[in-house]
Amino acid sequence: MSHDAVMALLAISPLIVVSMTVVVVMLLIAWRRNHTLSAIVTAIGLNVALLALLFGWTMGTVDVTSVLVVDDLSRFGGVLVLMSTLACVTLAHHYLEGYDGPRDEFYLLLLSAAAGGLVLVSARHMTTLFFGIELLSMPLFGMLAYTFRDRGALESGIKYMVLSAAATAFLLFGMALLYAVTGTLDFAELGAALSRDGGDPWLLAGAGLMLVGLAFKLSIVPFHLWTPDVYQGGPGPATTFLATASKVAVFLVLLRLFQSTLAFHQDWWHDLLGFIAVITMLVGNLLALTQNDLKRLLGYSSIAHFGYLLVALVVNDGLAVETVGVYLVTYVLTTLGAFGVVTLVSSPYVATGGTADASPLHHYRGLFWRRPYLTAVMTVSMLSLAGIPFTAGFIGKFYIIAVGVEAHRWWLVGSVVLGSAIGLYYYLRVMVTLFLHEPGMQRRDATHDWAERAGGMVVLGVAALVILLGLYPTPMINWVSWVAGS
Amino acid sequence: MQIAFYLSGLVAILATLRVVTGTHPVHALLYLIVSLIAVAMVFFALGAPFAGALEIIVYAGAIMVLFVFVVMMLNLGESAVEQERAWLQPKAWVGPAVLTAILLIVMIVTLASGDYSGSISGDPLTAKMVGISLFGPYLVIVELAAMLLLAALVAASHLGRSEAHDEADLARERQREINGQRELEEQTRRTAPPRETRQTPFDAADKDAGTQEGKA
Structure with a gap:
């Protein structure tokens, strides 16, 4: 084998390891069904992939055939995707113990989706973008509807599948139009063609349709309608994956697409995107105000957060990439904390026929008096989502505002400030609920040994990291700026 | 060749419209087959015979399987005979037959004109070329498609698990x-x-x- 081929194989070794783990777990299921064993093998595979990713960092930018590129940005995204998948595995193990159907398939789906995320963060060609998104979404249909005897989970799976298919149709049509005009599917060549004759209506239509497809996946207003229902109904671990790994991977591919291809040279594109960012922030935050359901509330809050992230994409120069990196790190950590607590409180799974998870807010009433440490994690996550200083969320929001101010986009900065102010209200409302006196009503609770389980430890560690990065963000900032700079 | 392309495209659109607006599953399936065949003819006209052949084999074949399912799901007996008689009324088959007849005329005219090799623009795309690009620059995509199918299979087998x-x-x-x-x-x-x-x-x-x- 030539030197290049060896380098290419080494560069995508994380993807190969994850895909091999899928096969290993599948053979394991065929041999003997053992829930704990499947979870352990999955975790080992993901850890090996993570190690391979970290060791590959010295290799620099490697082209893997003409459709994938492994550079620092894709390794950064890979780390985020693999870490959140690992957290989901630990949460899923505890959660699925209460499920009386087959449990091992969940890990197969989780691993396949992680492989899709890894493809997506290194995509530089429309085909890998498409297959990455499909490989990410297809297992998610199964994961969201995993406990399909509950109406909520089934509804969430079907809604995500149908709307995702519609979004994919938009994406494909956009790609077809771009290909019809330019005759190429490569991001860089498309970018060259777009800057040469960017005013061509077919090119604009293609780019717009692609944007619609990707905005669906990121639940950006006005394509956000599926988010609250899917978040509410899906099983805890699946929702956690959807909110973290899936969103990160799609956003990073959008960033890459923007940098190389869709860096439109007309101002009105930026204005349009800025408008979308503003309404995303405002609609997400305003709709979250009236929610009495924690998972729906987190769904709306994630819409608002991707509105904030769009600001960096609109500006698209200066500190933009660094901002996206910092914000994604803080968002993933915080969301893992919040959804981790929701999943722990809902674990082990109990079949109800409706919505199995502890998602109504009144289930969390007085949680502090029963589970003080779990409440601490939730409180830290809420503070971080709201962007209070001394939490990681503050650093992310600081970057967003800095990048907006630097580019003199005052409307965007104003909306970020307004959105955060509205956000404070509902985040604090959740916190108040946690500390209220316990009523005598029926509620869900975490098991007594939650902190000794892997999922509990992950959630505690995430909360500690959120505070640590809020107090001492220098290592994270150095790392991200190095990724963005190279 | 251009007229063949546009006529087939028109037939495809009309047939697909009837698929979405049809309320009877069997009628819709008939139109769907016509639509797929029309799309295959579009592929032939564009100079991609391999894609056209695949369209017929894979998609039309899959529709046949769907038909089998529909027949399987119905209770066999007297009601089935009546049902079949109801399906054989002209209302059910006139539409698809007219559309297919248009496709047949297009094909016959094209064959009669002797313009076999022609396509609208560019070189015809053969199976060999498709294979070379699939296992050359797009090798990773083929592997990813395998992973995608595996994931879909696992999801379907879990969700479709019978009680x-x-x-x-x-x-x-x-x-x-x-x-x-x-x-x-x-x-x-x-x-x-x-x-x-x-x-x-x-x-x-x-x-x-x-x-x-x-x-x-």
């Missing part, structure tokens, strides 16, 4: 309980008055019947 497995377990469990009860009853029969022992076979029979229903 049969669970119910078999449940039935076995209940059988075990009933056996335990019988043993208990055997013991009581030895000691208890005969009035109670007479009832036990009925009880057991009832429970057996219940289990049978559960299995069914």
